[in-house]
Amino acid sequence: MKKVVKFGGSSLASAEQFKKVADIIRQDENRRFVVPSAPGKRFKTDTKVTDMLYQCYALAEEGQNIHKALQEIAERYEEIIRGLSLKLSLKEEFEEIEKKFTGLAGKDYAASRGEYLNGIVLAAYLGFPFVDAAEIIRFDEDGNFDGNTTQDLVSGKLGTMDAAVVPGFYGAKPDGSIQTFSRGGSDVTGSIVAKGIHADLYENWTDVSGFLVADPRIIKNPEVIETITYRELRELAYMGATVLHEDAIFPVRREGIPINIRNTNDPEAPGTLIVENTCRTPKYTITGIAGKKGFASISIDKAMMNAEIGFGRKVLQVFEDNGISFEHMPSGIDTMTVFVHQSEFEEKEQRVLAGLHRAVDPDSIDLESDLALIAVVGRGMRATRGTAGRIFSALAHAHVNVKMIDQGSSELNIIIGVRNHDFELAIKAIYDIFVSAQL
Amino acid sequence: MKKVVKFGGSSLASAEQFKKVADIIRQDENRRFVVPSAPGKRFKTDTKVTDMLYQCYALAEEGQNIHKALQEIAERYEEIIRGLSLKLSLKEEFEEIEKKFTGLAGKDYAASRGEYLNGIVLAAYLGFPFVDAAEIIRFDEDGNFDGNTTQDLVSGKLGTMDAAVVPGFYGAKPDGSIQTFSRGGSDVTGSIVAKGIHADLYENWTDVSGFLVADPRIIKNPEVIETITYRELRELAYMGATVLHEDAIFPVRREGIPINIRNTNDPEAPGTLIVENTCRTPKYTITGIAGKKGFASISIDKAMMNAEIGFGRKVLQVFEDNGISFEHMPSGIDTMTVFVHQSEFEEKEQRVLAGLHRAVDPDSIDLESDLALIAVVGRGMRATRGTAGRIFSALAHAHVNVKMIDQGSSELNIIIGVRNHDFELAIKAIYDIFVSAQL
Numbered sequence: 001m002k003k004v005v006k007f008g009g010s011s012l013a014s015a016e017q018f019k020k021v022a023d024i025i026r027q028d029e030n031r032r033f034v035v036p037s038a039p040g041k042r043f044k045t046d047t048k049v050t051d052m053l054y055q056c057y058a059l060a061e062e063g064q065n066i067h068k069a070l071q072e073i074a075e076r077y078e079e080i081i082r083g084l085s086l087k088l089s090l091k092e093e094f095e096e097i098e099k100k101f102t103g104l105a106g107k108d109y110a111a112s113r114g115e116y117l118n119g120i121v122l123a124a125y126l127g128f129p130f131v132d133a134a135e136i137i138r139f140d141e142d143g144n145f146d147g148n149t150t151q152d153l154v155s156g157k158l159g160t161m162d163a164a165v166v167p168g169f170y171g172a173k174p175d176g177s178i179q180t181f182s183r184g185g186s187d188v189t190g191s192i193v194a195k196g197i198h199a200d201l202y203e204n205w206t207d208v209s210g211f212l213v214a215d216p217r218i219i220k221n222p223e224v225i226e227t228i229t230y231r232e233l234r235e236l237a238y239m240g241a242t243v244l245h246e247d248a249i250f251p252v253r254r255e256g257i258p259i260n261i262r263n264t265n266d267p268e269a270p271g272t273l274i275v276e277n278t279c280r281t282p283k284y285t286i287t288g289i290a291g292k293k294g295f296a297s298i299s300i301d302k303a304m305m306n307a308e309i310g311f312g313r314k315v316l317q318v319f320e321d322n323g324i325s326f327e328h329m330p331s332g333i334d335t336m337t338v339f340v341h342q343s344e345f346e347e348k349e350q351r352v353l354a355g356l357h358r359a360v361d362p363d364s365i366d367l368e369s370d371l372a373l374i375a376v377v378g379r380g381m382r383a384t385r386g387t388a389g390r391i392f393s394a395l396a397h398a399h400v401n402v403k404m405i406d407q408g409s410s411e412l413n414i415i416i417g418v419r420n421h422d423f424e425l426a427i428k429a430i431y432d433i434f435v436s437a438q439l
Numbered sequence: 440m441k442k443v444v445k446f447g448g449s450s451l452a453s454a455e456q457f458k459k460v461a462d463i464i465r466q467d468e469n470r471r472f473v474v475p476s477a478p479g480k481r482f483k484t485d486t487k488v489t490d491m492l493y494q495c496y497a498l499a500e501e502g503q504n505i506h507k508a509l510q511e512i513a514e515r516y517e518e519i520i521r522g523l524s525l526k527l528s529l530k531e532e533f534e535e536i537e538k539k540f541t542g543l544a545g546k547d548y549a550a551s552r553g554e555y556l557n558g559i560v561l562a563a564y565l566g567f568p569f570v571d572a573a574e575i576i577r578f579d580e581d582g583n584f585d586g587n588t589t590q591d592l593v594s595g596k597l598g599t600m601d602a603a604v605v606p607g608f609y610g611a612k613p614d615g616s617i618q619t620f621s622r623g624g625s626d627v628t629g630s631i632v633a634k635g636i637h638a639d640l641y642e643n644w645t646d647v648s649g650f651l652v653a654d655p656r657i658i659k660n661p662e663v664i665e666t667i668t669y670r671e672l673r674e675l676a677y678m679g680a681t682v683l684h685e686d687a688i689f690p691v692r693r694e695g696i697p698i699n700i701r702n703t704n705d706p707e708a709p710g711t712l713i714v715e716n717t718c719r720t721p722k723y724t725i726t727g728i729a730g731k732k733g734f735a736s737i738s739i740d741k742a743m744m745n746a747e748i749g750f751g752r753k754v755l756q757v758f759e760d761n762g763i764s765f766e767h768m769p770s771g772i773d774t775m776t777v778f779v780h781q782s783e784f785e786e787k788e789q790r791v792l793a794g795l796h797r798a799v800d801p802d803s804i805d806l807e808s809d810l811a812l813i814a815v816v817g818r819g820m821r822a823t824r825g826t827a828g829r830i831f832s833a834l835a836h837a838h839v840n841v842k843m844i845d846q847g848s849s850e851l852n853i854i855i856g857v858r859n860h861d862f863e864l865a866i867k868a869i870y871d872i873f874v875s876a877q878l
Contacts, residue, residue, distance in 0.1 A: 333677040335851075
C-alpha cells in the first residue's frame with residue numbers, strides 16, 4: 001500500500017508544525033512520498049513565504065538590492081532548522097537564489113523557491129531523499145501542463161525509490177525554466193505524484209478537519225463531511241466551497257485514487273474521504289451546501305414562445321455574442337429566465353437587451369440583480385423522498401423568498417436562487433433542517 | 440354596458456336548451472349580441488351536427504346522393520323549431536345547401552352550415568336580427584384571419600345595431616368563399632365580436648360551471664376557479680387544461696375585455712372570470728394545476744461545462760437542427776437536462792445523440808422517457824411563502840419521486856417533472872394540500 005501525503009503551508013509554517021508532520025508520516029509506514037508546500041502563516045498577521053518571495057522578486061525587477069529581503073526569508077527557514085536541531089545549511093541555495101533573482105530568472109522561479117527550500121528541509125528532517133519537482137513535473141513550451149511526459153518522468157524516477165520528498169507547486173519547461181501551477185498548486189503536485197506512482201491513497205493534510213458541510217463563516221462549527229464523491233465535491237467547489245485546488249481532482253479521479261483531507265493539528269480526526277463512488281450511506285441526506293452571491297436574472301416573456309423552435313438557442317446566442325456565460329435557464333410557459341454573473345452582465349446590459357429585442361422580439365424583459373445561488377448537494381437526496389419539501393419548507397419558515405428553483409434529473413443537487421440579503425439566512429435554514437436537527 | 444354572449448353546442452343542442460339560452464339572454468338586457476355554435480350532442484352517444492355535416496359532405500365528394508343524409512340534419516333543426524313552436528322553415532336553406540354540397544363548395548362551407556342554421560333559428564326565437572358571419576368576419580386570400588378588415592366590418596355593421604345573432608366558427612375570404620376557424624372556433628368569433636363592438640364583457644356559456652382547478656378525470660368534482668388572469672389561463676391551457684379555444688384569448692385580451700365562463704345548465708353559478716389582472720385575493724394559493732404526459736429527458740454531463748461559453752447554445756442548436764422544440768432545460772453544475780416531447784424525439788433519438796457528441800463532446804448522455812410535466816400555477820404563490828415547500832412535502836408524502844423542478848423568477852408557476860405513472864398521484868397530492876385541505 002502506497003500513500004502520497006501532501007502538507008499545506010500552515011502544516012509546515014514552523015518547527016513545531018514540522019514535528020507534527022514528521023509524527024504523522026512516521027505513524028504510518030505507507031506514507032513514503034511527501035509533497036510539501038512553502039511555509040505558511042505562523043499566526044494570523046504573519047506573511048507566507050511565497051508572498052515574501054514575490055515581494056522580494058518585485059524589488060529585483062525594480063533594480064533594488066534584495067539581499068536584506070532574502071535574509072528575512074532565509075531567517076524563516078533558519079528558525080525551522082534550528083527548531084528541528086538539524087545540521088543543515090541553506091547558504092548555497094540562497095546564494096544561487098540571489099544570483100537568479102538579480103538575473104531576473106522569472107516570477108515563477110521566484111515563487112517556486114518556497115516549496116523547493118521547504119522540501120530540502122523536510123527531506124533532511126525525515127531522512128528521505130529529495131527530488132526536485134523540476135526534474136519530474138513537465139510543462140510544454142507554451143506553459144501548458146504536459147501530463148504524458150510527466151507521467152513517464154514521475155513513474156520512472158519515483159517508481160524505483162522507496163521514499164521521497166517532492167516539493168509542490170512547480171515543475172519545469174523543456175528548457176529547464178521553472179513554471180508553477182496557479183496558487184495552491186501543491187495540491188496538484190500531490191495528485192500528479194499519486195497518479196504517477198499508482199498510489200492507493202492521496203492524503204492531503206491541511207489545517208481543517210476535512211471538507212465542511214457549510215461555510216464556517218456562515219455556520220458556526222459546521223459538521224465535517226465524512227465521505228464525498230468527486231462529483232459532489234466538484235459541485236460544491238463550483239459554488240464556492242474550496243479546500244482543494246480544482247485541478248487536483250482530475251489526475252487522481254481518472255485513476256480511481258481516493259483523496260483523504262486530513263488535519264495536521266488533529267491527526268486523529270478521520271477527515272473527509274473524496275471518492276469516485278461509494279455505497280456508504282451518507283450521515284445526512286445532504287452532503288453539503290454552498291453558494292455564491294452576485295447574480296442577475298434576465299426574464300424574457302413572449303406569448304407562444306414554446307412553439308418557436310430556436311427561441312432558447314437565439315436567446316443564448318445573444319449572451320454568447322456578448323461573451324457572457326449563463327449559469328441557469330429556468331423556463332415556465334411563455335417565459336424564460338437566464339441567470340448570469342452580475343459583474344459580467346452589468347457593463348453589457350444594454351447591448352444584451354438590444355440584442356434580445358432584435359433576436360426574439362419579446363413581449364417584455366425584466367431584470368433583477370443582487371441575487372445569490374445556493375447549491376444543495378447530496379447523493380443521499382436520490383434515495384430520500386421529500387428533500388425538496390424540507391428545503392422549501394425550511395426556507396419559508398425562515399421567511400426567505402425563493403426566486404428560482406432548478407433541479408435537473410440527476411437528483412444530486414437542487415439549485416436555489418434567493419436575494420443576496422437572504423443568502424446567509426437561507427444557508428442557515430437548510431443547514432439546520434438537515435444537520436442541526438439530526439445531531 | 441354591452442355584453443357579447445356565446446353559447447356552445449351543448450347549450451343549443453335541443454329546444455329545451457334553446458329555452459334556457461333565451462331565459463339567460465332575457466334575464467340581462469345587456470346581453471344583446473349573441474354568438475351560437477352548431478347543435479351539439481343531446482346525449483352521450485349523439486352526433487354533433489358539425490360532424491354530420493362533415494360526413495354528409497364526404498358523401499358528396501364521393502359522388503353519392505346526399506339527400507337522405509341532409510334530411511337527417513334538417514330533422515335536427517326541425518325538432519328544435521317544433522319544440523320552440525316557431526313558425527320558421529329552413530326549406531330554402533337546405534335546398535341551397537344541397538346544391539352547394541353537390542357542387543362541392545368546400546369542406547369549410549359544409550362545416551359552417553351548422554352555426555349558420557342555428558343562428559337563423561336562434562335569431563327567430565329571440566326576435567333579434569340575424570347577421571351572417573360571412574359578411575363581417577374576413578380571411579385573406581391565403582386563409583389567414585384578417586383582423587383589421589374584420590374589425591372595421593364588425594364595428595361598422597354591429598355598431599349601428601341594437602342586437603344581433605352572429606353565427607360562430609366561420610367567416611369568408613374576399614371572394615366570398617367560406618372559411619372556418621379551427622374546431623371550437625365559435626369562441627374566437629365571440630371574442631372578435633366583443634372586440635369589434637367594444638363590449639364590456641364576453642360571456643362564454645358552456646356546459647361546465649367554469650374553469651376547474653384540476654382535470655375532473657383525475658380529481659372528482661374539482662373546485663371552480665373564480666378569477667383567473669389571462670396569463671394563468673395561458674399557462675394552464677398550455678399544459679393541457681382547455682375550456683376556451685386558444686385563439687379566443689388574444690382579441691379580447693388586447694382590449695382588456697374580461698371573459699366570463701358560465702354554465703347554461705346552472706345559470707346562477709358565477710363561473711370563472713378571466714381578466715388581464717386583478718387585485719382580488721385568490722381563494723386558494725394556487726389557481727390551477729395542469730399537466731401532460733409523454734416527455735423524455737436528455738441529460739448531458741461534462742466536467743467544467745459552465746466555463747464553456749456557448750455550451751448551452753450548442754446543445755439547443757442540435758435539437759433545433761433536428762426540428763425538436765424543447766420544453767425545459769434545468770441545469771446543475773457540469774450537467775444540463777433538456778426536456779422534449781417524447782413523440783418528437785423518439786424517431787430522431789440517435790441523430791440527436793450523435794449531434795450532441797459532435798457539438799459538445801460530453802462526458803456522458805443519459806436518456807429517460809415516460810416522464811410527465813405538471814404546472815402548478817397561481818398568482819397567489821407570489822405572496823405566499825412556502826408554496827414550494829408544501830408542494831414537495833405533499834409529493835414526498837404521496838411517494839412521488841420528483842425528477843425535475845423548474846421555477847423561474849416569475850413566481851407564477853412551478854413546473855415539476857415526474858414519471859408518467861406518478862402523474863395522477865402527483866396531481867391529487869397537490870390538489871389535496873392546497874384545495875381539499877382548505878375546504
